Amino acid sequence: DMVDDEELLELVEMEVRDLLSEYDFPGDDVPVIAGSALKALEGDAEYEQKILDLMQAVDDYIPTPERDSDKPFMMPVEDVFSITGRGTVATGRVERGQIKVGEEVEIIGMHETSKTTVTGVEMFRKLLDYAEAGDNIGALLRGVAREDVQRGQVLAAPGSITPHTKFKAEVYVLSKDEGGRHTPFFTNYRPQFYFRTTDVTGVV
Structure with a gap:
């Protein structure tokens, strides 16, 4: 609702697609819908249609996830x-x-x-x-x-899983450019590990 310059909108879309491609997403194929939620809420028919277009794109492009209903609860x-x-x-x-x-x-x-x-x-x-x-x-x-x-x-489900306190894992640490750490790990550094809904403090 703050931008009505078609050329600027096209430029932003190109930048978004380039960024997606840079991170190995199919930037050229992803549907991009430009609109304004505020204008839609204000009753502007053009922008109401944009919301419908967005929902249609979600339905068409994003596959329905398969549920693991046949496994133990x-x-x-x-x-x-x-x-x-x-x-x-x-x-x-x-x-x-x-x-x-x-x-x-x-x-x-x-x-x-x-x-x-x-x-x-x-x-x-x-x-x-x-x-x-x-x-x-x-x-x-x-x-x-x-x-x-x-x-x-x-x-x-009873008997389907057992708790563990030790396991082996491979860790990928995000670089500064990827939004991760910009300083190295040192001995006795205490990172926080997140597993599903819990978090545990570790020691390097």
């Missing part, structure tokens, strides 16, 4: 809260599998593994009979105290 816990009179709710995005009301799950990580039953599944304030991979849900857990489950743990 697992959901990293993002947040935990208590509902008076109902119990403890763990929220997160189901990473794989399905969970149905009445099924057992294990709470894994941080502490000793424990088992509980999911007595309710809710998504966007709607009660569901089940949830599957890709759904953001709240799972009501039977007989679990608020302090017994925390962000960073996972809910998983």
